[in-house]
Structures are given as structure tokens and as C-alpha cells.
Amino acid sequence: KAGVTQTPRYLIKTRGQQVTLSCSPISGHRSVSWYQQTPGQGLQFLFEYFSETQRNKGNFPGRFSGRQFSNSRSEMNVSTLELGDSALYLCASSLAGTAVDTIYFGEGSWLTVV
Amino acid sequence: TQLLEQSPQFLSIQEGENLTVYCNSSSVFSSLQWYRQEPGEGPVLLVTVVTGGEVKKLKRLTFQFGDARKDSSLHITAAQTGDTGLYLCAGDRGAGNNRKLIWGLGTSLAVNP
Numbered sequence: 001k002a003g004v005t006q007t008p009r010y011l012i013k014t015r016g017q018q019v020t021l022s023c024s025p026i027s028g029h030r031s032v033s034w035y036q037q038t039p040g041q042g043l044q045f046l047f048e049y050f051s052e053t054q055r056n057k058g059n060f061p062g063r064f065s066g067r068q069f070s071n072s073r074s075e076m077n078v079s080t081l082e083l084g085d086s087a088l089y090l091c092a093s094s095l096a097g098t099a100v101d102t103i104y105f106g107e108g109s110w111l112t113v114v
Numbered sequence: 115t116q117l118l119e120q121s122p123q124f125l126s127i128q129e130g131e132n133l134t135v136y137c138n139s140s141s142v143f144s145s146l147q148w149y150r151q152e153p154g155e156g157p158v159l160l161v162t163v164v165t166g167g168e169v170k171k172l173k174r175l176t177f178q179f180g181d182a183r184k185d186s187s188l189h190i191t192a193a194q195t196g197d198t199g200l201y202l203c204a205g206d207r208g209a210g211n212n213r214k215l216i217w218g219l220g221t222s223l224a225v226n227p
Contacts, residue, residue: 004156041219042202042217042218042219042220043157043202043204043217044217045215045217056214090156090157092156097213098212098213099144099145099206099208099212099213101213102159103159104159105156105157105158106156107154107155107156108155108156
């Protein structure tokens with residue numbers, strides 16, 4: 001079956017702009033989580049969506065937001081981009097996001113802010 | 115403050131050598147997962163360990179969960195170039211059926227031919 005698909009794979013934005021990243025989970029998966037990965041901080045949890053509702057949230061400023069659609073596809077948005085937002089943004093899906101579910105990651109979206 | 119410390123941060127070895135990487139914490143985890151991430155891709159789950167003292171083997175990879183469920187190790191026997199990648203551990207601090215993963219920074223492994 002198709003894996004987790006993230007678009008776009010690479011993008012360059014300037015400071016102050018906003019960006020929207022998209023994630024299509026594995027068919028049947030209802031939980032979608034977003035992570036930011038940087039060399040210095042590793043994987044940092046942004047938020048998790050389940051059945052169109054944000055179920056968990058990490059410690060990121062309000063500039064980072066997300067949503068999930070009825071078909072479980074998810075988007076995340078970063079407004080007023082800062083240089084420090086340059087990172088690999090990973091989307092992960094699982095059946096229901098419980099402790100026993102396996103998480104499947106997409107290949108990520110590489111964001112560079114200049 | 116990094117709740118999960120992975121060591122070493124970088125490791126470069128020759129094909130055929132053995133190696134061990136570590137994942138340590140002062141916190142207790144209900145379970146711990148190991149992932150491998152190759153360049154340009156997302157992490158892929160290798161194993162989940164749940165019980166203190168548990169040992170799991172996956173071909174040439176041996177995973178161990180500490181008795182107190184605070185630390186874990188990954189041992190690779192006769193490393194191959196295909197083992198190259200970033201090895202990440204993630205501990206679950208959630209309660210019941212709710213997952214709350216804490217991630218280490220990873221060990222970057224290079225296996226040279």
C-alpha cells in the first residue's frame with residue numbers, strides 16, 4: 001500500500017512569508033502527527049490530529065498551526081517565517097495514534113528560510 | 115534539556131566490525147522504540163521494547179531494554195554498508211493507551227566498505 005506522502009519535498013521561503021505543507025497518510029490511518037527535525041534539536045513534536053481534531057500539541061509558538069480534513073489528509077502552516085524555522089518537517093501516520101500503533105513517517109518537506 | 119541522551123553522536127566504522135549505541139535517560143518509559151533514518155527519508159521503525167530487561171533480535175541487530183526501563187542499547191554485529199544511517203531512539207512517557215514520545219538526537223553511523 002502507498003506510504004505517507006508529503007508535498008512539497010523542497011521549498012525555499014523568505015523571512016516573513018508563510019508556508020503550507022501537506023501530508024496524505026496511509027489509507028485507513030486516522031492519526032497524523034507533525035514533527036520538526038533539526039540537527040541541534042532532533043525531532044520535536046508539533047501536533048497530532050485525529051478525526052479532524054487536534055489531540056496533542058507540542059511546545060511551539062502559535063505561528064505553527066495545522067488541520068486535518070475528513071479524508072485524514074493534513075496540512076500544517078507556518079506564518080511569519082523566521083530563519084530558525086529552516087528544518088525538515090516530517091509527517092507521521094498511524095491507525096489511531098495509540099501506544100501500540102506503529103508510526104509510519106513520510107519522506108519529509110525540507111524548508112529553507114532565507 | 116534532552117530527556118533522552120544517545121551516544122555516541124557519530125560513529126564511523128569498517129564493514130564487518132561490531133558496534134553498540136546507547137540511549138539513556140533518568141526517566142522511566144512505558145516502552146522504547148528504535149528507528150533508522152536514511153538520508154532524504156523519514157525514520158523507519160526497527161523495534162519496540164516494552165518489558166524491563168527485554169532483549170529483541172532482528173537479524174544482526176540486538177536491542178536491549180534496561181531493567182529499570184530507563185535506558186536501551188542497540189548492538190550491530192558484522193556491520194554492513196547498508197546499516198549506514200541515523201539511529202534514533204524514542205521513549206514513550208504516555209500513560210495507558212496515550213502515546214507521548216520523547217526523542218533522542220540520534221547516532222549517525224557510517225559503515226565504510
